[in-house]
Amino acid sequence: xxxxxxxxxxxxxxxxxxxxxxxxxxxxxxxxxxxxxxxxxxxxxxxxxxxxxxxxxxxxxxxxxxxxxxxxxxxxxxxxxxxxxxxxxxxxxxxxxxxxxxxxxxxxxxxxxxxxxxxxxxxxxxxxxxxxxxxxxxxxxxxxxxxxxxxxxxxxxxxxxxxxxx
Numbered sequence: 001x002x003x004x005x006x007x008x009x010x011x012x013x014x015x016x017x018x019x020x021x022x023x024x025x026x027x028x029x030x031x032x033x034x035x036x037x038x039x040x041x042x043x044x045x046x047x048x049x050x051x052x053x054x055x056x057x058x059x060x061x062x063x064x065x066x067x068x069x070x071x072x073x074x075x076x077x078x079x080x081x082x083x084x085x086x087x088x089x090x091x092x093x094x095x096x097x098x099x100x101x102x103x104x105x106x107x108x109x110x111x112x113x114x115x116x117x118x119x120x121x122x123x124x125x126x127x128x129x130x131x132x133x134x135x136x137x138x139x140x141x142x143x144x145x146x147x148x149x150x151x152x153x154x155x156x157x158x159x160x161x162x163x164x165x166x
Contacts, residue, residue, distance in 0.1 A: 009134030010100060010110030020150045022140040025130055029104065029137030035069025038139060042130065046070040049139070050123060050131040050147075052106045054095035054115075057084040062098040064108050066119040066131070066147070067159060077158040081118070107134040108151055119153035 006012075006024035015022055027041040039046040049069035055078060056062045063082075065073050079087040089095075092103040100112030108117055108131070123129065123144050130139040131147065147153070 007133070007135045007138055009107070009138070010112075011107035011132070011134035011140070012110075014110035015133075015140065015150060018150045020142065020146045022133075022142040022146065024133065025139045025141050027137055027139070031104070038130070039069060042139070044130060048126050048129045050129050052108045052132055054090045054099060054103075054106060055087050056090050056094070057082060058086045059084075062090060062094075062113070063087075063116045063118065064099075064111075065156075065158065066108060066117065066123060066153065068120060068123065071120070072160040074158050074160045078118070078156070081154075081156050081158060101132075101134055102136065105132060105134060105136040105138070107132040108147075108153075110134060117151050117153040118156045118158065119147070119151070120159050121155040121157050122159070124148065124155065 025042055027038050030037055035046050035049040035051055039049045046069040050066050051069055053065045053073050067073050075087045095103055098113055099106050126144050130141045133140040
């Protein structure tokens with residue numbers, strides 16, 4: 001992991017502090033381009049582009065869910081896992097307040113607050129993945145084992161089928 005030209009975000013600092021191996025991957029960010037755009041630009045399967053979704057329970061307790069780019073998070077399944085009445089996506093300003101990152105650049109690494117992290121179990125079967133590194137247009141490539149090592153997420157099955165957009 002040489003001295004590549006890439007941003008040094010709180011996520012990168014957290015990964016370095018945890019001695020997690022990663023490869024920086026920059027792409028041309030576009031609003032509402034989502035994982036489909038980053039996958040196309042980086043020549044990757046969208047299934048291996050992992051998005052970080054900031055959700056909250058009906059009491060306003062925030063949590064993160066890591067999900068394949070070509071899948072949706074079932075908030076009903078997440079609520080069941082948590083034993084909560086309901087779970088919904090956070091408003092962008094609230095998500096930024098919890099994580100310290102702008103929506104579109106949310107990373108599970110180096111968040112402002114320590115949040116519970118849930119990861120779709122099938123992510124662990126990938127050979128390599130890319131995940132946001134704390135800035136729009138900036139991902140890091142790593143193994144699923146490195147993500148698990150760095151975050152100790154709770155593995156869950158909360159995916160819905162592929163979607164055209166989210």
